[in-house]
Amino acid sequence: MSGNHSSNPSSCRPPANRSGAPTWMLVLTLILGYLGGVYFDHHSGWFSPAVYSPYSSSTELAAYQPKSGAQAMAARGHLLYGQICAACHSDDGMGKPGQAPPLAGSEWVNEKGFHRVAEIPQIGLTGSIPVKGQPWNSTMPPMGAGLSDADLAAVVTYVRSAWGNHAPPVTASDIKSVRSTVAGHPAISGAAGLKAIAE
């Protein structure tokens, strides 16, 4: 307050004192600013919306993604299942009452052989079949007919290994062989039609 300075001799100071920034403050500001910048650079993922703690950058995240092999196939299967199958069979594989039977724990899915479970998505299924002791009478369209062999193999493998299911994986060449046998067939009709296919 300039008004006070005139009446108060103790605050009359020569103007040379104006730049009174203490050294400790400047040094601390610079150190904290530098450390803060380094910390942000290492931990922020540079504003990427996909990078969550404890990961710190998009490159680190990409390094954890499987490039090939069983893991890549599982990831592809999970993705396709979510896009195509989950609408009726639901994300947790428990199905939807009156709409689609459960896949988790289903005896058809967990069969050792893959032929039945690989044919259903290719040509569809109508009529009543028993699943986990319950009769299910609904229609499944050939949802997987448009998928490539590798993609369909990934989905079927995912369904056969997720949610506690424990059937062996299916390869693209397996799917290819099934596809050649069912070409032009009508939809599988009920439990009898399904049982007619060799496991």
Place this chain on the structure above:
Amino acid sequence: MNPTSPESQTGATNAASCRVPFLALFGGGALWLVVGLTLAILASLTFHKPDIFANCAWLTYGRLQPAANDAIVYGFCVPAALGVILWIFCQLSESELLLPLLPIVGANLWHLGVFVGLIEILIGGSTGFPSLEFQRGGSVLLFAAFLLIAISAFATFGARRRRELHPSHWFLLAALFWFPWIYSTANLFLMAWPVRGVCQAVVDWWFCANFLFVWTALAGIGVGLFYLFGGPNDEEATGPDDNQRFLTLFSFWTLILFGAWCGIPQGAPVPAWLPALSAVGAALTILPILTIASVALRAVRTRGAAPCRGGPRCSILFGTAFFVISGIMFVALGCPHIGPVIELTWFAFAQTQLQILGFLTIVLCGAICALMPRVMGFDLVFPRLARVRHWLFISGIVLFAGALAVGGILQGLKLQSLAPFATVTASVLPFYRVSTTGLLFLWLGALLFALNIFGMTLKWKLARLHSCLAWLRAPEETIAAADTAAAAGNGRAK
């Protein structure tokens, strides 16, 4: 100062213009402080005897604790801070309070808003967002009331005679802008057009840090600087020297720049840049805290450490010390590695309570007890109780927040060692018992504070009643007598 000098006459008229708004703001505030601390004590009882209110839904912890917090923060801190801001603007402008009707209406609307909001929390209608528990009705009332009071503050600010701003102007003007900004933004994004999912938590974290740390710091430090440096009519005032002015400006800008980034916990399930930026902000918030500490230390050194008799300076120095401690705790909560250990323990609670009850409440009560005698024209009704109140608050907050902070650190360390949760929680109980004792001290202090405010209100109303009655009996004599009495009263007030 000569009591009959024209300067003191204007001073007394200026002070008298604040009477009714201040009684409305501080009276309601004191009441809410007592109510809030009562609710806080009831809430803490749940930890001593879990089934104590088992059959009473509105006394469950989940309703009592937010109600207690909101009663203290919205009921006391904000209106009391607004009243003290109006007073400081009057003093620095050397003017009377302009548009005094607005703060009167605003104060009543504000208290109505707090009442409606608290009732809604207690009957189970809380919004569920920490620090924003009031439903739409309550928050709209609060927002409108704040704007009304702020308009009067800006009018008084505009009427100032010196162009140059006092450092406390910066902080208090920022506080007047800060609250409407953060309160409206958070309410619009959470209540009017709710954002989705975890973004709601982000908005609420942002609001909590900006309100409970940045806003309280702006208001409390602004008030503190006024009493540390002194106003234009304060004969003992030293004013800030150039160095202090620079340091204060530096702390102001760093506080509003970096403090506003804080608040996102380190373990939050959000993209990593949010907690990372928050951690950087927290580390840089060390700067304003240390700078304020050095300004206060310098002010103590230049004026000498006078013995503490419970005056405003004494309250402000204690309050500033608590601010520095709570600020360092706030920074620790925001730091990576340290934050995740202590964030879900009593430590975080201790930090906000220290900030609200230790820093802001102590500063505001000190200021109010110093300014009310000048506004009313007579001394505090119980000046000794005001001194007792001062020490009750200080011992209370040390017991309350200190015990919880120490307990919280131990709790966090034990949780890291993967001890069973129930065992760890039970092991903090001794600290919790100490903290409830501290809460009782605070409650007693709040009671004494309310006693003084309501005593002054009653005395003033009785005096007015007497003069009205006397005027009815003998109009001419009374007017002459009132003139001399007013002159004498002004003399006492100085």
